[in-house]
Amino acid sequence: MNFKEYFTYTSKLLNAQSDVAEVIQHMPTRGKVREYFIKDIIEKHFGNTIKIHRGVVNLDNSNQEGQIDLILAHNNSIMASFTPEDIGLDAEDCKMILEVKTNAISDDFKVFNxxxxxxxxxxxxxxxxxxxxxxxxxxxxxxxxxxxxxEYDEVNLMYIQNDAIEIDYPFIDFVVCIDQEEFEDHTNTTQFFIRKDSSEFSTGDYDLSENFPSVEDFIKMIKGVLDN
Structure with missing residues (x-):
């Protein structure tokens, strides 16, 4: 089994499903279909031994709660299961919270941050x-x-960290983009995976992966979350 081929297949499958979902005119339904497909993909990568939920995270300010696209909960979390599809749980009982965007804009990053x-x-x-x-x-x-x-170093053809640049979205722990369009840099692709360094002595920098397809590092990150 060649896992690189499998992750490439998975990435193409996600993009193809997203394109097919465009036939659905009702926007909330279209979004929900995409979310469920991602949920299914994640669960299958772990032999359906985990469950990804949709629901609400309980916050002090109920006006800010709202629907969370996808949630990975800690084991033995207490959940308010109003329906099989919609649950409520405390913030501390979440291992991972995932916001799904078809074509993210600046405001999406700002709001989610x-x-x-x-x-x-x-x-x-x-x-x-x-x-x-x-x-x-x-x-x-x-x-x-x-x-x-x-920042992109056009001489050495590489992305380099610049400590002088202020991080705009410091509360976003990771971003995965699976866009397969070409891009004019040394990777020749728009896709990427970036994750905040969570080590003990981290200064809040982000690690940029150039391992493609980007969905591979995304799945491996979830494995790391499950192991902790």
Whole structure:
């Protein structure tokens, strides 16, 4: 079994399903169909031994709660299961919170960054990873990476961290973009995976992966979350 081929297959399958979902005119239904497909893909990668939920995270400010696209909960979490599809749980009982975007814009990052901060502020002992799964991003790859502290070195053809750049979205722990369009950099692709360094002595920098397809590092990150 060649896992690289399998992850490439998975990435193409996700993009194809997203394109097919465009036939659905009702936008909430279209979004829900995409979310359920991602949920199914994640669960199958772990032999259906885990369950990804949709629901609401309980916060002090109920006006800010709202629907969470996808949630990975800690084992033995207490859940308010109003329906099989919609649950409620405390912020500390979330291992990972995932926001799904078809074509993310600047405001999407800004809004989710604020929401992630609020969720983390409602935790005492442990905080969930809060990240975004983007089919496409309506910004240049270089622009969005700059907002996470990277600039493109056109001489050496590489992305480098610049400590002088202020991080725009410090409460977003990771972003995965699976867009397969070509891009004019040394990777020749728009896709990327970036994750905040969570090590003990981290200064809040982000690690940029150039391992493609980007969905591979996304799945491996979830495995790491499950192991902890």
């Amino acid at each position: 604020s929401r992630a901060k609020l969720i983390k502020d409602n935790c005492l002992d442990r905080q969930p990873l809060c990240g975004m799964f983007c089919y496409k991003i309506n910004l240049l790859k270089t622009t969005i990476l700059e907002r996470f502290g990277y």
